Amino acid sequence: MKKCKLDLLILLARKGALSESILVSTSALSAEFGGSKDGISQQTVSRWLLELEDSDLIGRNGKRVRIESSGRQKIEEIALVAKESLAGKTAKPAECCDIKGKVASGFCEGKYYVALPEYKKQLASKLGFSPFAGTLNIRLSRSSDVERVRKLKASGGIETDEFVRDGRSFGRSKCFPVLIAGKIRGALIFPSRSHYGDEVVEVIAPVCLREKLKLKDGKEVSIRVL
Amino acid sequence: MKKCKLDLLILLARKGALSESILVSTSALSAEFGGSKDGISQQTVSRWLLELEDSDLIGRNGKRVRIESSGRQKIEEIALVAKESLAGKTAKPAECCDIKGKVASGFCEGKYYVALPEYKKQLASKLGFSPFAGTLNIRLSRSSDVERVRKLKASGGIETDEFVRDGRSFGRSKCFPVLIAGKIRGALIFPSRSHYGDEVVEVIAPVCLREKLKLKDGKEVSIRVL
DNA sequence: ATTACTAGTACTCGAGTAT
DNA sequence: TATACTCGAGTACTAGTAA
Structure with a gap:
């Protein structure tokens, strides 16, 4: 398999x-990868080192290279995952986890969807509560949480059906029951065709969360995925 | 860092x-990598799976995927390297190892070089023996040995100096003392500008190896790098 | 729903070379 | 020596879509 930056x-x-700053040359590293032909060229090693430096995975000082804490983290992560996989432990789907983020204003797509009676009815029966006609947008602060949300979305969740209203078709959405700020039961809602990337999530609940939790834009909120 | 096939x-x-054949879909895997935008598309996951299958790292049966022994080996290797690195164990340069290969005929560049008095003299003083005017070409059978040879070449070795003769310049070469077939001391010789890839190595010794070891093309020979 | 092909674009690579 | 830039060539990507 072709070598990559991770290698x-x-x-x-x-x-x-x-453990320490080591002395390396781009050409020696290239040679260890099998040289230019069929391996990795000196130029590419040079570029990769610059890119690893850019991502703060390594630090450089002249010809000395040292792996930074985020680089170590990466390696620890790989070691752990590889070890657990070999030991037969598999990743459990959609396990309970905590994510954090800050209240944000936004397009409120969710609000629009949630306000439609067809959705409201579906959500009420599938989530166990009738949602307040509005959503709370949370911008995730940690990139590990973004990752978690992606895995969450990939893992299943509660799906609402699509329907047609006034000749327009409304897509599916995925929901995940959560506990907001340790107090209020609600759900994350992901419209299937979202304008957001994964760094912003929308939360619905039986009540107006902004009022109940006295939230303003920028305030941090913790969400426990159940 | 951008995901790759290894991920x-x-x-x-x-x-x-x-441990078992698991049920996956290319789109779900794509979603776990962050989707098409900024992540990896379904199409790419599909291609990667085909490529992993081509390299026999995984096996597929419809929508079921299972990691094959060479795939497991890859993961074990990563787990081991990562673990040892984290534990502070560093790779030792040019340690003693055994490589194997089959006798091959070839261009005999080495023979030409070795026959030159300037080289012969240098080799005699640096290796401790006066080389027979001929080389034995060995085609390595195991790809792990090719890898080992690359690391070897990158790690140092005994270098001969370049020189000029009849207006033509002759480049450097790198040598590594070895024990051939467990009996005869000799050396691997790598001219700096070789026509071979790393899968063929040239061996020199004080005697004619073909005669002494009764070797014919295709016969397997083991070489211990000292 | 799936997988994976084709087509066209975008990115990455390495030769050459400046520093 | 070394690193790292430019740039043309080739590879790998994603969108669209067929099966």
Whole structure:
């Protein structure tokens, strides 16, 4: 399998760059990858090192290279995942987890959807509560939470059906029951065709969350996925 | 850092594909990588799976995927390297190892070089023996040995100097002392500008190896790098 | 619903080379 | 020596879609 930046990071680790600043040259690293032909060229190693530096995975000082904490984290993550997989432990789908983010204003697509009686009815029966006609937008602060949300969306969840109203078709949405700020039961709602990336999530609840929790834009909120 | 095929393999492992055939879809895997935008598209996951299958790292049967032994080996390797690096163990340069290959005929560049008095003299003083005017070409059978040879070449070795003769310049070469077939001391020789890839190595010794070891093309020979 | 093909674009690579 | 830039060539990507 073709080598990649990750292989370079691991090679640096193997050479001891985790514990100290080590002396390397781009051409020597290239040679260890099998040279220019069929391997990785000196130029590419040079570029990869610059890119690893850009992402703060490594630090450089002249010809010395040292792996930074985020680089170490990456390697620890891989080691852990590989070890657990080999041991037969598999990732459990949609397990309970906590995510955090800040209240944000936004397009309120969710609000629009939730206000439609067809959806409201579906949500009430599938989630166990009748949603307030509005959504709370949360911008996730940690990139690990963005990752978590992606896995969550991929793992299943409660789906609402699509329907047609006034000749327009409304797509599906995925919901996940949550506990907001440790107090109020609600749900994350992801319209199937969202304008947001995964860094903003929409929360619905039986009540107006902004009022009940006295929230203003920018205030931090924690959400427990159940 | 951008995901790569290796990440896909690890993800499959994480989902339990090491111990059993698991049910996955290319779109779900794509979603776990963050979807099409900024992540990896369904089409790419499809292609990656086909490529992993081509390299025999995974096996597929309809929508079921299972990691094959070479895929498991890959993951074990990563787990080991990552673990050792984190534990502070660094890779030792040019350690003693055994490589194997079959006798091959070839261009005999080495023979030409070795026959030159300037080289012969240098080799005699640097290697401790006066080389027979001929080389034995060995085609490595295991790809892991090719890898080993690359690392070897990158790690240092004994270098001969370049020189000029009859207005033509002759480049450097790198040598590594070895024990051939467990009996004869010699050296691997790598001219700096070789016509071979790393899958063929040239061996020199104080004697004619073909005669002494009664070798014919295709016969397997083991070489211990000292 | 799926997988994976084709087509066209975008990105990455490495040769050459400046520094 | 070394690193890292430019740029043309080739690879890998995604959108669209067929099966």
